Amino acid sequence: MKREKISVTTPDGYTVKVPAQLLATAVIAAIFGQTSSILPTAPAALPANTDSVPEVGEYWPGQGGHNAGFVPARDGVPAHYLIVAAKDIGDHKWGRYGEESGGTSRTDGLANTACLLNDGNHPAASACAEYQADGHGDFYLPAAAELYQCWLYTQHLFAKDCWYWSSTQRSANLAFGLVFGVGFQLGHGKDLELRVRPVRRLFI
Template structure:
């Protein structure tokens, strides 16, 4: 649904708004590139539309256009507050605050097209990337903890999503949210 409560198909022009704001007189129209295409000015590849959930408004998911390398998840044998399966920003915020999480630090340090608001994706965000064939191969960390010893990851070769030891090194692909 758009700001005014009307349903719109993903990929159609959308009214741009960060959050509902009073005194908005002339909202801009946004036309998204096709899923999987680079979105000029947004820092990466269009990962598709994400409906509002909880306190997070509807947005597009933007995947960084390159891997950052392999990093440890960190925090082995320690419980983390990074337990959301869909909110990579909340998870990354928790991991950065806790300290000792190299994959989250790498994702947060990434910048592109002037944007410095990238995160380590949550498990559902990685799954969305796999569902849209945005990454073709390799195993990538999510920001979603499973236990004191394990965190979720996504294997893009076959779509397997499982858990791995936090001490292992896996690939990192940053994501950001483009609110509409």
């Protein structure tokens, strides 16, 4: 049976159709001051004031690094800002050459890093997980797309003459790395020592 709908005009002049049963329930609840218990709660709005957000590439006080840009919600990860650590943490092997890994996401470095830490013997991922700055200890090895975002917006913070590891595996023998001099990504042997730079997320 088709539910009856009633047209309701808002104070702004918009007309919407509402199921008659829901409208009746809302009216009755409003009379008894119980509207909040039967109507869905509106989602929290994003802060309108963005004055506290530093320019892309600038250091974000209290967040452990520089603003590497906004990342929209994707693949189950809520929208956030990518924060890149202020310094490199040395050259490390990716680890476990010749073995397949669960770290295959090209966008989710946090999930990749969790897989690598669970497997063990992944020096680059471990170094990122151990890094701390401004009281934050939730850093990780960036995925290929996150590392590319760092090249797009914060390449001035990186060395131009060496390769940096991502947490994204390409094959049992290779994982993706990026050279900041040209922004080129390529698979490298997991037993090689490449430069490492941690990142973290600031959710909004």
